[in-house]
Amino acid sequence: MKTVGSIFSGLKVVMHKLQSLNSSIVNRQSSILKLAVIAVILLLGCTQVWAIEARREVRPNGLVLLHAEKNNLPIVKVTLLIKASPSDEPPEKAGLANLVAELLPEGTKTRTSEQISEEIEFIGGDLGASVDRDYTAITLSVLKKDIEEGFKLLSDILLNPVFPEDEIRREKDLIKGSLKQSEEDPEFVAEREFRKAVYGPHPYGRLIEGSPDTIDAISREDLLWFYRAFYRPNNAILSIVGDISYKEVAGLLRGYLSGWQAGGIPRVDIPPIPELKEKVVVTVDRSLTQANILLGHLGIKRSNPDYYAVSVMNYILGGGGFASRLMNRIRDDMGLAYDVYSTFDTDKDRGVFEVGVQTKNEAAKTVIDVVIEEIKRIQKEPVSDEELRDAKAYLTGSFPRRLDTMGKIASFLTLTEFYQLGIDYDKLYPGYIKLVTKEDVQRVAAKYLDPEKYVLVVVADLKKAGFQQ
Missing domain, CATH: 3.30.830.10 (Metalloenzyme, LuxS/M16 peptidase-like)
Known part of the structure; x- marks a missing residue:
């Protein structure tokens, strides 16, 4: 986004x-x-039906909650923004932030990758994670009747990822294969060279996915360090929009995110943009x-x-x-x-x-x-x-x-x-x-x-x- x-x-x-x-x-x-x-x-634009009536609050663990109740459709959309990005990773391990996000739905302490996929598909929902230059976003889309099950899955991949070695290898191969294929696209090549020339050593100047060499340099220990360091409620923004009341939202947070604990966020020195x-x-x-x-x-x-x-x-x-x-x-x-x-x-x-x-x-x-x-x-x-x-x-x-x-x-x-x-x-x-x-x-x-x-x-x-x- x-x-x-x-x-x-x-x-x-x-x-x-x-x-x-x-x-x-x-x-x-x-x-x-x-x-x-x-x-x-x-x-x-003449109608104001698009105007948002939202509620904002900061939870005891530091999580910023934004809620807007919309009853026109029996749907609930959730976006969790984590302030974890390529700017927080060592340059020699570029792609670390992206790999962490890609692996979140690929296995937890209680579910395998296949089970997560089957459970979200069974309720007709959508659950995923992606990385931008400044943040990571975890998104959930479900029908109102399935919000309990959907939020349970979201909380599981957020709080209990295990980064299995076999999934790490598979995901690395997928990303490297995609990068190799992208080399055939002149638009991709032009954009990569452009950002590299504009930004120099700044993180904005490298690919979010990293390079084959930096991806290979990432270990499971690196993934766990990045996750534990930056995936904290006091480093996150949660928005919940749709056919759901504030009382119901508060119940979901108590039931599934009460164990998410705040922590110190490492300070990362970022080289200046030349x-x-x-x-x-x-x-x-x-x-x-x-x-x-x-x-x-x-x-x-x-x-x-x-x-x-x-x-x-x-x-x-x-x-x-x-x-x-x-x-x-x-x-x-x-x-x-x-x-x-x-x-x-x-x-x-x-x-x-x-x-x-x-x-x-x-x-x-x-x-x-x-x-x-x-x-x-x-x-x-x-x-x-x-x-x-x-x-x-x-x-x-x-x-x-x-x-x-x-x-x-x-x-x-x-x-x-x-x-x-x-x-x-x-x-x-x-x-x-x-x-x-x-x-x-x-x-x-x-x-x-x-x-x-x-x-x-x-x-x-x-x-x-x-x-x-």
Whole structure:
């Protein structure tokens, strides 16, 4: 799950379906389609059914509990965020945080991996764990009638994992096999090289899964140490959303998590993120008909007060699909790419600003020049009233789609707590966006975009792309 600033998945699907149309049709209808989408979004945003009424409390063991009762469907969604991430693992054992999470459902003191899988499938539920750059998330989805059984399973994999040696070997092989397969994907290779060049030795610069060598270096003792050190209630946020009362939630916590004890959390020294001093070009030669290009640099933290102005600016530059300047120039006007985007990924520490595009090898340098031109233009020229209005309408009107399922609400609550945005953030966000002015857009473009010092990654047939003599 990425940040609460990510473009929601529903409209991303719509945009990709639109992009599958013949480009000439898209060009003639893009203005009509854009207005239609914004109109639908605004209609959705007129109702307040998405507003969250949540309760927050800190339990005696330090666990932060967030609860929202929603009775429209007999479903309960649970998200447990643990502040355990790749930033907490030794670099020579990269992938440790991920391996711990992957192995949680693979055997406990009372259940084998097969038994856990069979029991959650029997009740038609879903139970799993995943790792982001800043945290680990354990999620549960069950019908209301099965919440007791589902929560019992969640508490078991949380409190009683045993990390069996045979499962460790199997999971390591699966991860290494997946990494090897990913090497055939030029987008994966480009993203890996981009983050490595931007972040250097910082944990954000390495793969969450680690590398084959670092994965092999992880022992069962390492897994137990990481689990015991960071999987503590005073290092966690629990959100429970759905057809369940606070009284029922309190009963579940007493029955299944009362033995989860607080403990000291180790302090981990993280190397600073280096600042770019000059343009860095990374090239990877592959026999490809399309050049995969990433261009960007360090971005902002999620806690940065300019986050909202940056969101509007990025929408206009390249985050707004057919409404963005990069799409209009590179796809619509020049016909040099099927898709082009820009994004600001925001994390606990500084995220990245990234422009991504695929184009034919021979057009690579032309496209790169246009990207730089558009970055300079949004820094030097005020955006139009129409661009500002459309960006703000989209960002505020689409916001309810981030909260249109119980699972999204559960995730949203944990992240707003994690980033310390406040329990009423769902009500405040639209106002933050509406306050952004044209002057704000130009100011943050000048402050957070750098058309001189950036990382450029090109995965292509380098000779045809003009990067090799």
